[in-house]
Amino acid sequence: MIILIGNQKGGVGKSTIACNISGMLVNRGHDIILVDSDEQKTTSMWVEDRRAEQPTMVKINSVQKFGDVDDALEDLNKRYEYVIVDAAGRDSRELRSALLVCDIIAMPFRSSAPDLKVLPLMEQMVRNSRRVNNKLRAFAFINSAPTNTQGKDAFFARQAISECNEIKLFEITIHDRRVFRDGMSEGLAVIEMNDDSSSAKLAKEEMENLLVEILNDEAV
Ligand SMILES: Nc1ncnc2c1ncn2[C@@H]1O[C@H](COP(=O)(O)OP(=O)(O)OP(=O)(O)O)[C@@H](O)[C@H]1O
Ligand SMILES: [Mg+2]
Numbered sequence: 001m002i003i004l005i006g007n008q009k010g011g012v013g014k015s016t017i018a019c020n021i022s023g024m025l026v027n028r029g030h031d032i033i034l035v036d037s038d039e040q041k042t043t044s045m046w047v048e049d050r051r052a053e054q055p056t057m058v059k060i061n062s063v064q065k066f067g068d069v070d071d072a073l074e075d076l077n078k079r080y081e082y083v084i085v086d087a088a089g090r091d092s093r094e095l096r097s098a099l100l101v102c103d104i105i106a107m108p109f110r111s112s113a114p115d116l117k118v119l120p121l122m123e124q125m126v127r128n129s130r131r132v133n134n135k136l137r138a139f140a141f142i143n144s145a146p147t148n149t150q151g152k153d154a155f156f157a158r159q160a161i162s163e164c165n166e167i168k169l170f171e172i173t174i175h176d177r178r179v180f181r182d183g184m185s186e187g188l189a190v191i192e193m194n195d196d197s198s199s200a201k202l203a204k205e206e207m208e209n210l211l212v213e214i215l216n217d218e219a220v
Helices: 014-027 042-053 070-079 093-099 119-130 152-162 178-186 198-219
Strands: 002-005 032-037 061-064 082-087 104-109 137-145 168-175
Touching: 002 014, 002 070, 002 093, 014 032, 014 042, 014 082, 014 104, 014 178, 014 198, 032 042, 032 070, 032 093, 042 061, 042 178, 070 082, 070 093, 082 093, 093 119, 104 119, 104 198, 119 137, 137 152, 137 198, 152 168, 168 198, 178 198
Parallel strands: 002 082, 002 104, 032 061, 032 082, 104 137, 137 168
Antiparallel strands: none
């Protein structure tokens, strides 16, 4: 199964989510590979930090692929149970070619109005990809929602997404929590972190629920 974490918008949490999903899947014993198709190499650096600083953690396979990545992803999909792809935050060849072969695209969005402006562009991209990839399932969800606004921002953002024809909305909203940033700098998924704060517990729950939504839909 090819899981693409993508959005034309930068800084919405694509790499953070791709690393966390990968971390959760390997901890459940799945055979996965994390594909970094962003020249910024955020996910590759996370894997590198993990290898260097977290020797007791389960190893995560990773590879960098740039340009037209569709053939490479199909090949990896034959060899691994799950292929998780982190695509660059722009209208890139990597994002467009990954959309041609992935089973699902999960798009993180921040809840601010400027971020949501790319929704129609993503919808158009999904529509075009479906002409070639008719199995493509497309979902969006809110990431980094503020925890101090009684959910108002996230409410309006969710409403905007739910009005899209091509993109469905996940139930889960992921909130802005420090533990996500700490995990990225320590080479850990949040579920692996030794942090018992209530915020960390909520972050772990949110990620678990996101994964359930990504995988549950496999049967649909
Ligand atoms: N839920 C969250 N809570 C707190 N911080 C977060 C959360 N999600 C992402 N971040 C932080 O936001 C910043 C951007 O996240 P990330 O690098 O994952 O985004 P991206 O979409 O991959 O960006 P780019 O488009 O540059 O590749 C990082 O500092 C990351 O640690
Ligand atoms: Mg990134």
